Amino acid sequence: MAYGATFHKSSRQLEDEGPAFVYTPENRARFDEIITRYPPDRKRSAVLPALYLAQYQQGYITANAIRHIAELLEITRADVEDVVTYYTMFYTRPVGKFVVNVCRTLSCAINGAERVTEALCGKLGIKPGETDASGTFTLMEVECLGACDRAPAVMVNDAWQECVTPESAGQLIDDLRARGEDALSGCHHVIEKMKAKG
Amino acid sequence: MAIEPVLTRYVREPNSFTLDFYLQHEGYDALKAALAKKPDEIIEMVTAAGLRGRGGAGFPTGLKWKFVDKKVEPRYIVCNADESEPGTFKDHLLMERNPHLLIEGCAIGCYAIGAKVAYIYIRGEFFHVQTVLERAIDEAYAKGILGKNIFGSGFDCDVFVHRGAGAYEAGEETALLESLEGKRAQPRNKPPFPALVGVYGKPTAVNNVETLCNVPSIIMKGAEWYSSLGPEKNGGPKLYCVSGHVKRPGVYEASMSITLRELIEGYAGGVREGRTLKAVIPGGSSVPILLPDQLDTVASFDAIQKAGSLLGSAAIVVLDDTTCMVWLAENLLHFYRHESCGKCTPCREGTDWLHKILHRIERGEGQMRDLDLLSSISGNIGGKTLCAFGDAAVTPVLTTLKHFRHEYEAHIKQGRCTLPAPWRAQHPVGAH
Numbered sequence: 001m002a003y004g005a006t007f008h009k010s011s012r013q014l015e016d017e018g019p020a021f022v023y024t025p026e027n028r029a030r031f032d033e034i035i036t037r038y039p040p041d042r043k044r045s046a047v048l049p050a051l052y053l054a055q056y057q058q059g060y061i062t063a064n065a066i067r068h069i070a071e072l073l074e075i076t077r078a079d080v081e082d083v084v085t086y087y088t089m090f091y092t093r094p095v096g097k098f099v100v101n102v103c104r105t106l107s108c109a110i111n112g113a114e115r116v117t118e119a120l121c122g123k124l125g126i127k128p129g130e131t132d133a134s135g136t137f138t139l140m141e142v143e144c145l146g147a148c149d150r151a152p153a154v155m156v157n158d159a160w161q162e163c164v165t166p167e168s169a170g171q172l173i174d175d176l177r178a179r180g181e182d183a184l185s186g187c188h189h190v191i192e193k194m195k196a197k198g
Numbered sequence: 199m200a201i202e203p204v205l206t207r208y209v210r211e212p213n214s215f216t217l218d219f220y221l222q223h224e225g226y227d228a229l230k231a232a233l234a235k236k237p238d239e240i241i242e243m244v245t246a247a248g249l250r251g252r253g254g255a256g257f258p259t260g261l262k263w264k265f266v267d268k269k270v271e272p273r274y275i276v277c278n279a280d281e282s283e284p285g286t287f288k289d290h291l292l293m294e295r296n297p298h299l300l301i302e303g304c305a306i307g308c309y310a311i312g313a314k315v316a317y318i319y320i321r322g323e324f325f326h327v328q329t330v331l332e333r334a335i336d337e338a339y340a341k342g343i344l345g346k347n348i349f350g351s352g353f354d355c356d357v358f359v360h361r362g363a364g365a366y367e368a369g370e371e372t373a374l375l376e377s378l379e380g381k382r383a384q385p386r387n388k389p390p391f392p393a394l395v396g397v398y399g400k401p402t403a404v405n406n407v408e409t410l411c412n413v414p415s416i417i418m419k420g421a422e423w424y425s426s427l428g429p430e431k432n433g434g435p436k437l438y439c440v441s442g443h444v445k446r447p448g449v450y451e452a453s454m455s456i457t458l459r460e461l462i463e464g465y466a467g468g469v470r471e472g473r474t475l476k477a478v479i480p481g482g483s484s485v486p487i488l489l490p491d492q493l494d495t496v497a498s499f500d501a502i503q504k505a506g507s508l509l510g511s512a513a514i515v516v517l518d519d520t521t522c523m524v525w526l527a528e529n530l531l532h533f534y535r536h537e538s539c540g541k542c543t544p545c546r547e548g549t550d551w552l553h554k555i556l557h558r559i560e561r562g563e564g565q566m567r568d569l570d571l572l573s574s575i576s577g578n579i580g581g582k583t584l585c586a587f588g589d590a591a592v593t594p595v596l597t598t599l600k601h602f603r604h605e606y607e608a609h610i611k612q613g614r615c616t617l618p619a620p621w622r623a624q625h626p627v628g629a630h
Contacts, residue, residue: 037356037358037360039398042379042380042398044379044380044381045360045378045379045380046380047380048360048361048362048363048377048380049360049361051363052361052363073380075380079380079381082381082382083380083381083382086365086382086383086539087322087362087363087364087365087383088363088364088365089322089323089363089364090363104529104532105284105483105529105530105533106284106285106442106479106483106515106526106529106530106533107284107285107441107442107447107515109529109621110442110443110517110520110521110619110621111442111443111621112621114621114622114623115621115622115623115624117623118623118624142364143284143366143532143533143536143537144282144283144284144285144366144533145323146281146282146286146287146290146321146323146324147287147290148284148285148286148287148439148441148442148447148513148515149287149439149440149441149447149448149449150447151441151447155323158325158326159325159326160326186326187290187294187326187327
């Protein structure tokens with residue numbers, strides 16, 4: 001199933017088994033530090049950070065990763081799966097190296113977000129929810145990112161690009177290919193540059 | 199009314215996010231001053247200042263802290279940094295540029311209600327802000343501002359950042375607590391309120407970022423100064439988020455005696471050349487729209503409510519004459535349909551149904567009876583759900599039907615969108 005395209009809470013899908021999963025030593029150390037933030041009998045609180053660690057390690061969440069996290073947090077697999085399938089930022093299928101999320105909600109939409117999506121679709125030859133053939137880009141439409149004064153906003157993996165236009169969107173793809181996430185403007189920077197210029 | 203910025207005074211300075219900068223600008227003086235007082239005195243000060251929650255409901259913060267059950271240990275402060283209401287981006291600025299102000303607010307809040315731990319629940323999309331906050335927290339621990347025996351007072355306080363993972367509903371306070379406990383972000387039945395039974399079943403004060411950032415200035419400058427900054431019961435500095443069809447969108451700090459006109463035409467530069475104002479959403483996507491003839495309304499909690507809307511999170515979305523109101527309702531219902539947590543049937547099923555109807559009207563396939571159906575479904579969602587999401591979700595439908603029914607009728611009669619804007623997609627691809 002393509003992400004975002006036909007998402008509904010009731011859709012039921014089993015996760016990929018995936019390869020055997022344990023945290024790398026670095027991630028395990030990070031996990032061990034994170035669980036100290038919560039009361040000792042409330043380890044379950046760490047499920048979101050634990051899932052992020054797994055996703056950063058492997059790219060997406062598999063049944064084996066869910067099993068590993070459930071064991072570490074001493075909860076059931078169903079408890080973890082319940083969380084994975086609720087929150088939109090966890091992927092249960094492989095995604096591209098760059099997940100390009102275009103904000104589609106009001107303030108971005110009235111500043112041209114639909115046209116940005118359209119330009120990206122044309123550039124990448126895919127529809128929202130799909131990954132390109134090379135596995136480099138996944139395109140998604142997401143709901144409000146909270147960058148309404150710098151609309152339209154685009155989030156690539158965990159970083160932001162602001163004040164995107166249909167013209168600059170194509171360039172962004174080329175820049176990401178060439179320079180990776182360094183190509184992104186980050187928060188507030190674009191608008192401050194614009195204000196400095198007057 | 200323009201005021202000397204309190205919250206955003208330093209946000210444009212380079213290095214404003216560092217501890218060194220903060221300490222050079224009276225940083226953590228308020229925490230020191232607070233630790234010299236009794237916790238009850240702090241709560242009294244905040245109550246006397248009339249600080250009202252900045253997250254949307256405008257509930258008095260002092261009262262919230264008073265309600266926290268002081269007989270049960272441990273107690274918690276949970277800072278709601280899940281800023282997700284469409285049109286809102288003020289907390290992002292505060293946390294990105296002035297993280298120590300929030301940390302100081304959290305620590306004072308903890309001291310006031312007798313908590314030892316504060317969790318800052320930040321939305322998943324704010325990863326870069328989490329990095330800034332965690333670096334600031336590390337700096338504070340290294341200087342002995344957080345941790346054990348702060349400033350030799352015997353007061354211990356830990357602050358942790360907890361990152362969400364993409365759920366608007368996590369901004370609702372009980373859903374946020376569920377999410378913090380490692381579950382789906384779905385609301386709890388109230389009462390009991392979090393002040394009695396909050397995170398881990400313990401008394402908890404859930405406060406918005408901007409609310410906590412107001413606390414240090416109240417401690418330093420006093421309740422009287424604070425309440426004198428705005429009209430009665432609407433005191434203190436306020437951050438307004440202006441976005442949409444304006445020349446200079448952004449976060450603007452002002453007192454709540456400012457009018458919508460001053461914010462939109464003054465600060466934000468008004469609508470773009472050659473365009474006219476059509477409508478204003480004064481408090482985020484969940485509140486009723488105001489029309490151009492209401493621009494002289496004062497942007498305070500009470501005045502906006504009197505004008506028939508809500509100040510909410512002070513997210514002012516400005517719409518010019520290119521905006522099709524049926525399209526607007528469809529866009530927002532797409533949002534609510536996607537974000538409904540699925541716990542209550544009226545909201546889970548109703549938002550999907552509303553979106554389907556709006557989608558067909560917008561495409562020119564609607565019928566006149568659909569308009570009554572929209573009202574009827576909305577009436578069966580509003581007030582019939584555990585949290586305020588249901589009421590929020592039906593507001594864009596009811597408010598556009600009330601003020602712009604003629605646009606709906608034109609869509610149905612002409613069998614097409616009567617106001618296709620140039621900023622819309624030329625060949626809709628994401629239409630679903």
